[in-house]
Amino acid sequence: MEPVVDPDASICRILFFEEVFPARAAQEQAEKSKLNAFGTLARLNPLNRPKTDTVHLAKWELRYEPFWHLTARREIDYVHEAGYALAINNPHAQRIELDGHTIEILPGNGKPHVDLLVRELCHRRIDTTLYQDGLKRPVKPQVLQGYVDKFKALERQQVDIEGAIPPQLPFAAAVQIVKSRLAAESIDAHVINSDTLVFEKVHLCYRPVFAFEYAWTAGGKIGVIEIDGLTGEVVENGEWFRDKIDKVMTREMLFEFGAEAASAVLPGGGFAIKVLGKLTQPQ
Incomplete structure (x- = not known):
């Protein structure tokens, strides 16, 4: 049987964090850092470096960047x-x-x-939690966990908010990361009677980010300052994402779970996957 995810299950959720910093405060922060938007070499060049009167705001946006938050456990009877x-x-x-x-x-x-x-006759439980940037960037898990622990998020049934960015890391890939972590735990067993992976929380989270694109007329360059909409943190080497969600994405689309996500077999025997209350086994 091909493993599936029931998108109507209560633990499969889409969460949007509300911005704490308003747009005006974010722009004030960006203005203070705009001369740093073009890199260190440009800033330190004594002959031609950004100046207040040559750097101007070209455009800005509030976007929502995705990250995954999954919790799972592996239970083995052996x-x-x-x-x-x-x-x-x-x-x-x-x-x-x-x-x-x-x-x-x-x-x-x-x-x-x-x-x-x-x-x-043994029973072992192994727990893991995944915080993973949905755009495949090396964002520290502690940073993403801080958003979840400290800020309020609202649940939505679908992604239909302007400025939301589609995750480049699909759900099946996030599941595979979890499976790899749990499979890395060695089990000293002569016989494995059951080996089950249970997902307890599957959240696709969106956090607000203000992006301000500045044009340096004298240098002929474009730079982006990002302001974290939750913490107010400034990122001086920001990006301008052109790939935005241009149509409504349902939970069925975002949490699609194909057979390839369950293809790996844990050492020592069969591998059952219990996702969102359903127990399935690969053929």
Whole structure:
């Protein structure tokens, strides 16, 4: 059966963070940094460098940049075979009976003992949380987690807000990152009875970013200053994204889950995926 995601499940959500910094405050921040929008070399050039009267605001926008927030757990039921040395305190004992089996007592350098081979029936749970920039940039997970922990977000059923950028990292790729992390945990097992991946939270989050494009007339260059709409942080080497969502994107489109997302097999046995309350197994 091909793994699927039920887009109507409550843990599959689209969240938009509301900007904390208003547009006017963001523009004031950008104006203070506009001379730094063209790189260090331009700023330090004594013969031709940006000046206040030669750098002008060309255009600005409020856009929404995507990132993924997934939480998942891997649960494994398995059998581990182990040997234990059981000390025998009775100096006169030569054998012991255990569950109908007779076991010889070994001298062991003056410490009589028996070697017991047992099968341990084990259960292990491994949890992971993913914060991943949806535009494939090296944004630190702590930064994205800070947005989730500190700021208010509103849920939407679809992405239909002007300025929203489509994620370049699709949902299936985010799932694969989670699977790879969980698969990296070694399981010392002789037999794996079940190996299940359960997604508990699947959120596509959008955060507000103000972008101000400045034209340096004397230098013939364009530079972009970005202002984080939540923290007010200034990014002087910003980008102007031309790829915006030009049509409504539904949850079914954004959370499409193909068979390739479940193709990897975890070590030691079958791999079941339970996504948003549905248990599926690849054929």
